[in-house]
Amino acid sequence: MAVFCILGSLAACTSSRGLIPAPTPIPTATPSPTPAPGTMTLSATSLSFTEAGASDAQTVTVTQVNYSGAFTPATTTCSGIATISPTSGTSFTVTPVAAGSCTFTIAGGAGQSATLSVGVTTTTVGGS
DSSP: OOEEEETTEEEEEEETTEEOOOOOOOOOOOOOOOOOOOOEEESOSEEEESSOSGGGOEEEEEEETTOOSOBEEEEESOTTTEEEEOSSBSEEEEEEOSSEEEEEEEEOGGGOEEEEEEEEOOOOOSOO
16 A cells, blocks of 8 residues: 655645544543542540549540641640640640640641630549
8 A cells, every 4th residue: 555645744645545544632631620628527526634644645536528638736725724746647645734624726628627625624632
């Protein structure tokens, strides 16, 4: 079979059977958009402590739909009542320090946040 082409133009090629079809371009895949981070969930929305100290610490785990990054305790009213650590992650340890009530606000993806309420009550037995 003989093929004849005009220089520089594949579309102008012919053969003894007629025109040779031009190649069809391969479509480029369009990436699907990444879903926005959704609602945050805490394994517990409130913690109660009856004693202060590291031996009474409790753990809270944070998850968020369509988000796999770290969470940060952003604001707190717990100074002197309870501490939270680490400063970033998905699981936090809350340690009671002294009697009182407070909240930790934990920040996640896309400006979402969740509130953890903490109550610490201590009782002194005996004494004069």
